[in-house]
Amino acid sequence: MISNSTKEFQNKVLSKMTFTPFFMGTHTIYKNENKPELGYFIKYSREDYYDFGIGNYTISSNFSLSFDHTEELMRFGTVYTGETKFKIDNNNVSSFSPSSFFTVEKKLKGTQYWEKGKHLHGSEITIYKKYFDEVIKPNFPNTIDFDSFITNYTYSYLPLEIAFIIQQLRSLSESRSLTPIYLESKILECIAIIYNELYFSQENAFTNQLNYGKIKIGKDRYITLTASDANSLKKAYDILTKEACNPPTIKSLSKMVFLNEQKLKAGFLSKYHMTISEYTDSIRMSIAENLLSTTELSVDEISKIIGYNYSSNFVKRFKDVHKKTPLVFRKIKK
Structure with a gap:
């Protein structure tokens, strides 16, 4: 069973949960009237533009559902209870535990799994690209778009203001006083908050939450590189490139790049496939090759230019790299 759209996916899941839709005017509630203990799912929707969903239910049987979605959408909210298990193509993430989240999906393909007896409780807002194309961009052309984000990556983060808005919407739903116009005003407010977070924070939280992979530290210890870490490694690379002869x-x-020594060394090796000393040494050897080929400087002079205190150390290192001494290299090149 493969779902080809978010709406189809949601309907198939609710059907598997034995839920039936009941239209209540401003929203639809899905439930099993014969088994109220299974809970419910409430959906507010402006068709093809956005949805607001509130779920508080228990899975009635084991099932899985594959999906191959071509649509683009933005989802964010909070999972209060329950773990979601899934397998996304080209993504090593396999589960999602209770927390706030934000994601932009595009051509998402994979499989999600549900286990009998598991209880899930959460709320989320889904905004489809059509809403951005037809409502946001024409009226607010300089605000965010889907290209502002890495697609198919789940940020474990939401601005607190948005978390409070979602709580408020849940509260209004419980009191049956959530109106369509109020819901849309709050969705627009969420978009404005996300925009401010992206463009008016020096290092916005979305960027810093990006997972740039894991690096190995020690025998069995792995740590995650954030975007901020990756930026620090790039700064280190630039500094070493410029100061290779006197690193x-x-x-x-x-201290210069604001990254601890352990992560700096392991991250540099992982990102650039050589140690810091190997990198600076490779630049020094490259400079030496150039000077030997284009100048009459002595080996001793060249060794001092590239940062060796003793020419013998330079000769030894050069020979290790080129399998010949600097003087032999010079003769061959001329």
């Missing part, structure tokens, strides 16, 4: 110590470089 800072690991301790000094760590």
